[in-house]
Amino acid sequence: SINFKNISTDPPKTQGFCTFKPLPPAEAQEERHFLDLIALPETPLVPTPLSLEQTSHPANSTFTILPKSGGGEWHVGDQLEVLIKMFDFQGHAKKTGGDFLVAALHSKGLGAGVTGRVVDHLNGSYSALFPLLWEGSTRVEVILLHTSEAVTVLRMLNIERPDRVIFKGVFRSGSVSETTVCNVCLPPSNQSQCNYTDLHTGDPWFCYKPQKLSCEARVSHRITGYKYQGIKNEKEKLFQKGVNLKVYIKASGPDSVTVLPQTGGQSGPDDGSEKLGPSGYYYKGVWRALDGTRLQQFNNSTAISQCLKGKMVYMYGDSTLRQWFEYFKASLPDAQEINLNNPVRVGPFMILDNANNFVLTYRIHGLPLRIFSIPASKERYVANELDGLIGGTNTVVVLSIWAHFSTFPFELFIRRMQSIRRAVVRLLDRAPGTLVVIRTGNVQTVRQSGMMNNSDWYVYQINLVLRAMFKGLNVQWIDAWGMVLAHDLAHNLHPPPPIIKNMVNVLLSYICPKK
Ligand SMILES: *[C@@H]1O[C@H](CO)[C@@H](O)[C@H](O)[C@H]1NC(C)=O
Ligand SMILES: *[C@@H]1O[C@H](CO)[C@@H](O)[C@H](O)[C@H]1NC(C)=O
Ligand SMILES: *[C@@H]1O[C@H](CO)[C@@H](O)[C@H](O)[C@H]1NC(C)=O
Ligand SMILES: *[C@@H]1O[C@H](CO)[C@@H](O)[C@H](O)[C@H]1NC(C)=O
Ligand SMILES: *[C@@H]1O[C@H](CO)[C@@H](O)[C@H](O)[C@H]1NC(C)=O
Ligand SMILES: *[C@@H]1O[C@H](CO)[C@@H](O)[C@H](O)[C@H]1NC(C)=O
Ligand SMILES: *[C@@H]1O[C@H](CO)[C@@H](O)[C@H](O)[C@H]1NC(C)=O
Numbered sequence: 001s002i003n004f005k006n007i008s009t010d011p012p013k014t015q016g017f018c019t020f021k022p023l024p025p026a027e028a029q030e031e032r033h034f035l036d037l038i039a040l041p042e043t044p045l046v047p048t049p050l051s052l053e054q055t056s057h058p059a060n061s062t063f064t065i066l067p068k069s070g071g072g073e074w075h076v077g078d079q080l081e082v083l084i085k086m087f088d089f090q091g092h093a094k095k096t097g098g099d100f101l102v103a104a105l106h107s108k109g110l111g112a113g114v115t116g117r118v119v120d121h122l123n124g125s126y127s128a129l130f131p132l133l134w135e136g137s138t139r140v141e142v143i144l145l146h147t148s149e150a151v152t153v154l155r156m157l158n159i160e161r162p163d164r165v166i167f168k169g170v171f172r173s174g175s176v177s178e179t180t181v182c183n184v185c186l187p188p189s190n191q192s193q194c195n196y197t198d199l200h201t202g203d204p205w206f207c208y209k210p211q212k213l214s215c216e217a218r219v220s221h222r223i224t225g226y227k228y229q230g231i232k233n234e235k236e237k238l239f240q241k242g243v244n245l246k247v248y249i250k251a252s253g254p255d256s257v258t259v260l261p262q263t264g265g266q267s268g269p270d271d272g273s274e275k276l277g278p279s280g281y282y283y284k285g286v287w288r289a290l291d292g293t294r295l296q297q298f299n300n301s302t303a304i305s306q307c308l309k310g311k312m313v314y315m316y317g318d319s320t321l322r323q324w325f326e327y328f329k330a331s332l333p334d335a336q337e338i339n340l341n342n343p344v345r346v347g348p349f350m351i352l353d354n355a356n357n358f359v360l361t362y363r364i365h366g367l368p369l370r371i372f373s374i375p376a377s378k379e380r381y382v383a384n385e386l387d388g389l390i391g392g393t394n395t396v397v398v399l400s401i402w403a404h405f406s407t408f409p410f411e412l413f414i415r416r417m418q419s420i421r422r423a424v425v426r427l428l429d430r431a432p433g434t435l436v437v438i439r440t441g442n443v444q445t446v447r448q449s450g451m452m453n454n455s456d457w458y459v460y461q462i463n464l465v466l467r468a469m470f471k472g473l474n475v476q477w478i479d480a481w482g483m484v485l486a487h488d489l490a491h492n493l494h495p496p497p498p499i500i501k502n503m504v505n506v507l508l509s510y511i512c513p514k515k
Contacts, residue, residue, distance in 0.1 A: 016159040018185040020204070020411045027418060034414050037468055038461040046149050050234040053089050056099050056147035058244060060087035062252040063128070063142045076132055076262040080105070082116070082140055084126040084249060094124030098148030100457050101249075102443070103128035106488045107138045113486040114281035116140075131277050131290075132259045139256045142249040145443070145456045150238040150245070154455050162408050163187060165370060165453060166224045169194075169207040171217040182207035182221065184368055184412055194218070198366070201383045201419040204412075205367050221379065223370045226453055239452055246446040246456075246491070279479040282486055287502040293476075298508045301332050307512040308358040310394050315362045316382045317400030318369075320480070320494060321439060324398070324507070325349060325362035327500050335360075346374050365401050368408070386423035391431025396511055397424075400480075402441035402466075403493060406458040413462050417469050428474055436475040437510055439503070440466060442484040444493040454493070476510045478503055 023031060047054070063084040068074060084101060086094040103116035116128040128142060146154065157164070162185060169182040186193060186206050194215030196205040209215060239245050280289045289295050298304045315321050328351055329337060335353040342348055348363040364374070366381035382401065389395060399420070405413045427434055441459035463481055483503060484495050495503070 016162060016409065017187050018159070018162045018409050018411075020185075020409075020415065021202075023415075030418070031411065031414050034465050034468060035410060038410065038464055046152050046235070046238070050237055052237055052244070054092070055088060055149045055238065056086050056094055056144065056244065057089040058144040058247040058249050060089065060091050061085060061144070061249050062087075063140065063249050063255075064252045065140060065254060065257060074132055074257050074259045076135055076259055078132045078259075080116075080130040080132055080140075080257065082128040082130070082142065084118075084128060084142055086124050086126070086144075094148075096124060096148065097122035097126070098151055099126070099144060100146040100148075100151055100460070101126055101128075101142060101144055102485055103130070103140065103142045104485050105130050105132075105138045106141060107134065107136055108488055110134060110136055110283065111285035112136075112138070112281065112283045113488055115278045115482050115485045117277055129277070131281075132257075133281050133290075134283055135259050135261055137256050137258050140251065144244070144247050144249060147238060147244050151457055153235050153238055154452070154457055157452065158407060158409050158458070164227055165368075165407050166227055167368065168222055168224050169218045169376075170220045170222070171210045171213040172219045173213050173217045176212055178210035178213050178217075180208040180210050184408055198381055198384070200387075201381045203366060203381050203416060203419065218376050220373055220375050221367060221369065221371070222373045228452075236452070241446050278482050278486065279477070280482065280486075282502075285498060285502075287483060287506065289506075293506070293509060294514045295506060295509045296512070296514060298505055301334065304328070304331055304508065305335070305353055305356045305358070307508050308353070308360070309356045311358045311396055311511060312394055313358070313360040313396040313398065313511075314385075314389065315360070315398040315400075316385055317365055317398070317439070318403045319345065319364075320403060320442070321398060321400035322347075322362055322364070323494055323500055324504055325351070325360065327497075327504050328360050343373070343375060343378060345371060346378050365404075368404050370404055381419070383419040383423035386420070386427050389427060389431075389434075391427050391434035393433030395431065395433075396435045396437065397427070398437045398439065398507065400439035402459060402462055403454075405462065406454050410461065410465070414465055414469075417466060421469055421473070424470070424473065424475065432474075435510060436473075437478060437507055438466065438470060438475055439478040440480045442480040442493070442495060443491040445491055456491075478506050 063082050066081045066083055068078060086099050088094060097120040101118050103118055104113055106113045112134050114130060114133055116130040119127045163183050167182045168179050171178045183206065184204050192209040194207045194209050207218065279291050280287050287295065298307060315325055332351060335351045338350040338352055346364050348361055351360040363380060366379055424436055440463045443456045444454055483499055484491060487499050489496050
């Protein structure tokens with residue numbers, strides 16, 4: 001994770017056309033609090049016309065493993081510190097912070113990995129701090145995900161171009177069919193709009209009114225593409241794969257250390273002294289918790305179905321949660337899938353095991369959705385679904401809501417989660433034994449320029465909001481951000497099977513805590 005010191009809490013000096021309706025005072029204040037939480041240090045202005053010369057350049061930047069304080073060799077239980085120095089394309093040291101860097105330790109042969117905590121000194125240098133948790137040789141990896149200048153662009157884009165993903169509504173009645181543009185907010189125009197704002201949750205959605213048909217005739221929603229008008233093409237220079245987007249920073253000296261066994265003197269990694277550190281790490285490919293959770297392995301269908309006995313598991317979220325549903329389906333050959341022809345990727349889907357008396361369901365969250373097509377009749381906001389649950393000790397709710405929000409102003413995500421949190425609070429009030437588990441967002445595969453639609457920076461910010469939003473409530477976390485970064489498999493929006501297996505094992509460990 002990244003810590004910014006002396007952050008500026010001024011909102012970006014730009015105005016978009018997305019206006020959100022006023023909130024009640026307490027929620028408005030909380031929204032302000034979350035916006036402050038994710039405020040950035042003053043990131044450098046992007047020069048117009050854009051010249052890369054003074055922007056961060058990973059190829060000219062380096063990291064250095066600092067010697068152990070007090071000298072001597074590295075042991076399990078020590079903290080490793082790495083100093084990162086950023087330079088621009090001309091080879092001058094950067095003087096400002098805001099570069100979005102992540103760091104990890106990997107020991108490939110051991111299947112071991114852990115993320116580091118990155119601290120921005122706001123002067124062009126950064127520290128990465130790692131707990132040393134296993135013996136042997138381990139390599140430091142530092143990755144620049146986005147330059148500070150690219151972050152400035154991303155921040156503006158979500159305010160100025162919240163419509164850069166093109167959504168359409170299909171309207172039909174009898175033989176008449178029409179299609180219009182839809183979004184969370186539509187650019188000003190003289191066309192009338194249909195208002196599909198949810199009456200219970202307040203979640204906004206609008207479409208231009210079709211010429212012939214009425215607003216009630218909307219039958220489905222879809223993504224039709226991405227548009228880039230208004231975004232100066234030259235800004236894409238800040239999003240060049242292998243140049244200034246998701247690039248490894250090289251070491252100025254050695255990039256590895258050898259870690260010796262723990263000696264009597266160290267406090268050890270599991271005593272809670274790493275409170276600000278990672279939530280867990282991989283060893284021999286298996287995720288181990290550092291936050292006190294006792295994790296177990298559920299290696300076969302018997303172990304999984306024994307754990308799920310008598311449970312109702314409700315999963316609501318994007319495709320990153322559908323992956324878990326698919327994992328369960330593949331791991332439970334004796335359970336029955338009941339699909340009732342529900343649309344692909346949308347659901348609701350269900351796995352039922354009569355013998356063990358459990359049921360698992362998955363349903364996609366409400367709009368916005370970058371999905372090829374979803375019938376309007378299947379659109380559901382998660383908060384409304386939660387209000388329909390009785391809850392109790394046999395009920396498990398799993399949430400993963402993040403990947404479809406990255407092109408919008410932060411207010412959209414904050415308000416969506418506020419309404420979901422209110423529903424979680426109601427659920428836990430009426431049925432305190434209910435288990436609620438939240439999966440965070442994770443880093444993604446880089447596509448050439450694709451990061452302008454989908455950015456790791458945005459995901460990191462909404463993870464901060466998520467954690468703060470549910471703080472103090474009885475919910476459990478699955479740290480997908482850390483679990484993907486700490487693994488040596490490539491970053492992927494849809495993490496590959498070995499990571500999914502670990503995530504599901506964390507979920508099952510929450511459902512069936514070791515006695
Ligand atoms: C910085 O990077 C540029 C472009 O890759 C290269 O031409 C230049 O030699 C580098 N300068 C230093 C000081 O490394
Ligand atoms: C940047 O700030 C850090 C922390 O305050 C300090 O240790 C370091 O010397 C500074 N670096 C430069 C180049 O000013
Ligand atoms: C809307 O119509 C008015 C009057 O015809 C016109 O002056 C205005 O420019 C139009 N606005 C937009 C956004 O098209
Ligand atoms: C849309 O509908 C909601 C709910 O009825 C209402 O609060 C909101 O003001 C409407 N928005 C617009 C722009 O008409
Ligand atoms: C599950 O499998 C892993 C890896 O094959 C193994 O290390 C572990 O001991 C197994 N756990 C149980 C409970 O069988
Ligand atoms: C399944 O895993 C459990 C616990 O890890 C183990 O005790 C059991 O023998 C395994 N069953 C089969 C069929 O492999
Ligand atoms: C993002 O935007 C670029 C540039 O318009 C486009 O080529 C790409 O397909 C978009 N989508 C994704 C998922 O990257």
